[in-house]
Amino acid sequence: MIKNNYTSVIGLEIHIQLSTKSKAYSADENIxxxxxxxxxxxxxxxxxxxxxxxxxxxxxxxxxxxxxxxxDINKKNIFSRKNYFYADLPKGYQIxxxxxxxxxxxHLLIDLxxxxxxxxxxxRIHMEEDAGKSIxxxxxxxxxxxxxxxxxxxxxxxxxxxxRSSFEAQSFVNEIRKIVRYLDICNGNMEEGSLRCDANVSxxxxxxxxxxxxxxxxxxxxxxxxxxxxxxxxxRQIELIEQGKFIVQETRNFNALTNAxxxxxxxxxxxxxxxxxxxxxxxxxxxxxxxxxxxxxxPLLPNELERKFKxxxxxxxxxxxxxxxxxxISDYFQKICKIIKNxxxxxxxxxxxxxxxxxxxxxxxxxxxxxxxxxxxxxSFVDNKKISISSAxxxxxxxxxxxxxxxxxIIEKNNLFFENDSIDLEEIISKVLEKYxxxxxxxxEGKIGLIGLFMGEIMKITKGKIDPKxxxxxxxxxxxxxxx
Amino acid sequence: xxxxNELISxxxxxxxxxxxxxxxxxxxNDLKKILAFIKVLDKLDVSDVEPLSHISTEINxxxxxxxxxxxxxxxxxxxxxxxxxxxxxVKKVIKKLDKR
Numbered sequence: 001m002i003k004n005n006y007t008s009v010i011g012l013e014i015h016i017q018l019s020t021k022s023k024a025y026s027a028d029e030n031i032x033x034x035x036x037x038x039x040x041x042x043x044x045x046x047x048x049x050x051x052x053x054x055x056x057x058x059x060x061x062x063x064x065x066x067x068x069x070x071x072d073i074n075k076k077n078i079f080s081r082k083n084y085f086y087a088d089l090p091k092g093y094q095i096x097x098x099x100x101x102x103x104x105x106x107h108l109l110i111d112l113x114x115x116x117x118x119x120x121x122x123x124r125i126h127m128e129e130d131a132g133k134s135i136x137x138x139x140x141x142x143x144x145x146x147x148x149x150x151x152x153x154x155x156x157x158x159x160x161x162x163x164r165s166s167f168e169a170q171s172f173v174n175e176i177r178k179i180v181r182y183l184d185i186c187n188g189n190m191e192e193g194s195l196r197c198d199a200n201v202s203x204x205x206x207x208x209x210x211x212x213x214x215x216x217x218x219x220x221x222x223x224x225x226x227x228x229x230x231x232x233x234x235x236r237q238i239e240l241i242e243q244g245k246f247i248v249q250e251t252r253n254f255n256a257l258t259n260a261x262x263x264x265x266x267x268x269x270x271x272x273x274x275x276x277x278x279x280x281x282x283x284x285x286x287x288x289x290x291x292x293x294x295x296x297x298x299p300l301l302p303n304e305l306e307r308k309f310k311x312x313x314x315x316x317x318x319x320x321x322x323x324x325x326x327x328x329i330s331d332y333f334q335k336i337c338k339i340i341k342n343x344x345x346x347x348x349x350x351x352x353x354x355x356x357x358x359x360x361x362x363x364x365x366x367x368x369x370x371x372x373x374x375x376x377x378x379x380s381f382v383d384n385k386k387i388s389i390s391s392a393x394x395x396x397x398x399x400x401x402x403x404x405x406x407x408x409x410i411i412e413k414n415n416l417f418f419e420n421d422s423i424d425l426e427e428i429i430s431k432v433l434e435k436y437x438x439x440x441x442x443x444x445e446g447k448i449g450l451i452g453l454f455m456g457e458i459m460k461i462t463k464g465k466i467d468p469k470x471x472x473x474x475x476x477x478x479x480x481x482x483x484x
Numbered sequence: 485x486x487x488x489n490e491l492i493s494x495x496x497x498x499x500x501x502x503x504x505x506x507x508x509x510x511x512x513n514d515l516k517k518i519l520a521f522i523k524v525l526d527k528l529d530v531s532d533v534e535p536l537s538h539i540s541t542e543i544n545x546x547x548x549x550x551x552x553x554x555x556x557x558x559x560x561x562x563x564x565x566x567x568x569x570x571x572x573x574v575k576k577v578i579k580k581l582d583k584r
Contacts, residue, residue, distance in 0.1 A: 021550065021551050022549050022552075027552035029551045037561070037571065038557050040554065040556060041554040053547040055546075056546045056547065056549055078537050078538075087574040136576065141575070142573040142574060143576050144568075144570075144571035144573055145572040145573070272494070277538070279539075282540065283544075
């Protein structure tokens with residue numbers, strides 16, 4: 001395949017909107033979805049004579065991310081103006097950082113398809129502010145401008161061009177998203193634009209020394225679309241080169257309906273942003289003590305947590321991945337495991353019914369309408385073999401969601417305790433096997449799938465009153481006896 | 485520094501100014517004079533002077549993360565020549581997208 005002769009070279013620029021209460025350089029509220037132009041101030045509207053001042057949280061959040069990604073922290077920060085003209089940028093410039101970003105270098109470990117990890121180096125992370133929002137598709141003659149977003153604090157993360165596939169790009173964004181949510185500095189919501197990603201993509205022949213001409217792709221508002229857009233772009237570029245054509249350096253927009261990228265504007269000459277020092281903001285000098293205090297307050301991050309879970313709980317990589325997707329979930333899991341020592345049971349219950357409820361209702365774990373004590377009570381009944389896991393999942397859990405009943409009340413009302421002593425299991429098994437003599441022969445000849453049929457029959461009769469594991473063991477014994 | 489017609493047209497684009505082709509000669513001359521005037525500074529030896537980024541020596545002027553509701557939508561909108569009840573309006577600033 002021709003594609004195999006090419007290497008793709010990808011660098012990402014990720015913007016994260018910080019979840020501060022107020023904006024980066026002014027005190028108007030930073031909130032998504034408010035009525036248009038209600039969260040504005042003379043400063044964010046760039047009225048003459050106004051003076052910006054830096055939000056403490058902007059610095060704190062930048063340091064949190066920078067320290068977590070092991071960047072070099074720049075102690076002397078000055079802000080710069082990046083000048084460009086657009087209707088949703090009232091000042092005519094964006095306050096950003098140019099030559100001395102707050103974080104330099106750093107790296108992130110990402111998951112590869114084969115389960116191994118790859119280190120992606122970062123170029124920089126810098127602080128800046130968002131522009132307002134232009135809406136082009138409502139009024140046929142005009143663009144509508146909403147300035148609520150103007151001045152919202154952003155961190156821009158720039159990677160080295162070390163990403164080699166759309167999968168790696170997607171994995172990188174997933175990992176960044178997880179980390180900013182663990183750090184509680186950004187909600188990571190790509191649909192709302194709280195986390196945005198642009199990709200610089202080029203391709204080169206396997207043995208080439210120089211990178212090919214790069215194309216910037218914008219407007220990929222989900223990690224799935226990032227993968228699709230990059231795949232499309234790689235194919236498009238290889239096809240052009242194979243046809244002997246040139247690749248134009250340009251910005252292309254991803255269209256989620258067609259899964260294609262379309263040309264937005266050509267970058268004939270690099271944009272001239274005329275950066276210069278922002279005279280309205282004084283230098284920011286960070287001392288070691290402050291940086292250290294931020295470092296000391298950091299939570300365990302997903303990669304560290306993954307190692308910890310492997311060591312402490314002895315769970316499969318798959319279980320662990322699910323548990324550490326979200327900080328709320330991993331905290332919850334650890335709290336339950338302080339009491340219930342059957343970690344696999346807890347992992348299954350959290351990743352199973354609890355997560356499925358949260359996903360269906362799109363709520364975080366702290367909105368689960370069941371007290372954690374009740375979940376612990378429920379799981380200890382299962383762990384002590386007093387009730388079956390299926391009763392816990394299918395009967396008790398839904399009832400806990402919809403009532404204030406205690407676990408024990410639900411178990412008693414529905415008669416769910418195992419009654420290992422009062423039921424003659426041996427007799428029931430014999431009856432069922434007699435009913436299916438032909439099937440028993442087939443089973444013993446090798447159709448072992450038939451065990452499901454016997455189990456089902458027995459379970460129907462015992463009505464979940466006997467531990468399925470016990471039934472399974474006894475049933476196998478009986479079947480063994482019937483072997484000639 | 486060579487002051488070409490291309491430079492003038494690029495600067496006029498960035499400055500959002502429009503010149504007639506016939507004005508280029510005069511503008512080029514003006515710009516040459518301005519640059520020559522500034523060039524006087526090159527005579528100074530500043531090799532051991534750290535660039536000055538700010539006049540004041542104050543540092544770390546920070547603000548707590550607190551919200552102020554300025555309630556200024558109405559007054560801000562009164563300054564806009566085209567608008568509706570919610571939005572500022574400007575002439576369409578995007579080319580028609582491809583048919584979706």
